[in-house]
Amino acid sequence: MVSVAADVECTDAVEVTEPIGVDLGVKELAVVSDGQIFKNINKTRKLKQLEKRKKRLQRRASRHYERMVKTRCKKSRGLEKLEKQIRSVNNKIRDQHTNHIHQMTSKLVKTKPAFIVIEDLNVNGMLKNHRLAKAIQDNRLAEVRRQLEYKCNWYGVKLIIADRFYPSSKLCSDCGHKKTDLKLSDRTYHCDECGMTMDRDLNAAVNLMQYGMRELSA
Ligand SMILES: [Zn+2]
Numbered sequence: 591m592v593s594v595a596a597d598v599e600c601t602d603a604v605e606v607t608e609p610i611g612v613d614l615g616v617k618e619l620a621v622v623s624d625g626q627i628f629k630n631i632n633k634t635r636k637l638k639q640l641e642k643r644k645k646r647l648q649r650r651a652s653r654h655y656e657r658m659v660k661t662r663c664k665k666s667r668g669l670e671k672l673e674k675q676i677r678s679v680n681n682k683i684r685d686q687h688t689n690h691i692h693q694m695t696s697k698l699v700k701t702k703p704a705f706i707v708i709e710d711l712n713v714n715g716m717l718k719n720h721r722l723a724k725a726i727q728d729n730r731l732a733e734v735r736r737q738l739e740y741k742c743n744w745y746g747v748k749l750i751i752a753d754r755f756y757p758s759s760k761l762c763s764d765c766g767h768k769k770t771d772l773k774l775s776d777r778t779y780h781c782d783e784c785g786m787t788m789d790r791d792l793n794a795a796v797n798l799m800q801y802g803m804r805e806l807s808a
Contacts, residue, residue, distance in 0.1 A: 591610055591693035591777050593697065600742070602604050603639070604762070605702070606702050606704050607701050607703050607704070607797055608624065608704065609626055609657055609703050609704040609706070609707070610622050610623050610654070610681055610698065610703045610705075610707070610795075610799055611623040611706075611707045611708075611758075611793040611794075611795040611796060611797065611798030611799030611800070611801070611802065612698065612706060612796040613707050613708065613759075613791045613792075613797065613798060614688055614707070614708060614709065614711070614731050614734055614793060615791050617777070618630060618632070618791060619631075619690070619691070619694065619730075619790070620694060620734070621791035621794070621795050621796055622698070622788060623792070623795040623796045623798065623799040625792065629693045631686065631687065631690045631802045637683065637686055637743055640679055640682055640683050640686070643679055644680065646674065646677050646683065647650045647672055647676045648676060649680065650655075650672055651669060651672045651673065651676065654666060654668060654669040654672065655669070663681040667725075669749070680776070682789065687730055687733070688733060690722065690730065691730065691733050691734055691737060692737060695734065695737040695738050695741050696741065698738070699718075699738070699741040699742055699744075699745045700745065702745060702746075702747060704748070704750050705747065705748040705750055705802050706736060706738065706742060706747060706748070706750070706802075707749075707750040707751075707755070707796065707798040707799055707801055707802035707805075708734075708738065708749070708750075708751060708752065708798065709751075709752050709758060710751045710752060710754040711732065711735065717744075724731070732784070750801070750802045750805055750806075752798055752801050752802075756801060758794040758795075758797040758798050758801070759772060759790065759793070759797075760772050761792045761793075761797050761806060762779070762783060762784060762786055762793070763786075763793045763796035763797045764781065764786040765781060765782055765783055765784035765786070765801065767781055767784065769781065769782070772790075776790060777789070777790050778790055779793040
């Protein structure tokens with residue numbers, strides 16, 4: 591283990607714990623191979639309120655835009671004020687998510703796992719899927735990776751980025767069989783080969799952890 595003398599927060603001698611794979615998702619923010627689940631915060635009261643406020647402001651702004659086109663007048667003071675309010679709500683929403691991600695990444699790294707494995711996010715491929723588009727737009731998954739990169743560096747934890755084509759969701763974490771017909775709507779992974787059944791995201795997380803094991807022993 592590399593010791594990180596520069597970071598005051600890790601002066602406590604923390605034992606190195608089991609390696610972990612982290613599946614970054616849509617339904618949950620992340621599912622970890624040790625069973626931890628980090629929820630999305632979209633459904634919290636605070637975020638619902640902010641999203642509602644944003645929609646209301648956007649509706650009002652769009653009426654202003656329509657009027658602007660009809661009357662060919664320049665942007666009104668009222669519209670400028672609305673735009674400022676929309677920017678402010680957007681910032682608040684982003685901060686909520688960023689803080690939530692900070693809590694998660696700190697918790698993951700501070701247990702000092704032997705290593706952490708995440709997927710290489712194929713942003714282009716994901717954008718084709720409309721259900722994922724919003725998550726990507728907000729850059730949340732990229733933010734998780736960014737934070738993990740520097741926090742792992744601080745704490746001397748090895749971060750492994752799995753190859754972009756590694757099919758972590760499709761493989762059976764028990765026997766290695768590859769399921770070719772796994773749909774995004776299948777929340778449970780069932781292996782036709784060995785009969786194993788597991789939560790889809792947990793299966794992917796375990797696969798990522800095993801990927802790291804192989805990577806390091808190679
Ligand atoms: Zn299997």
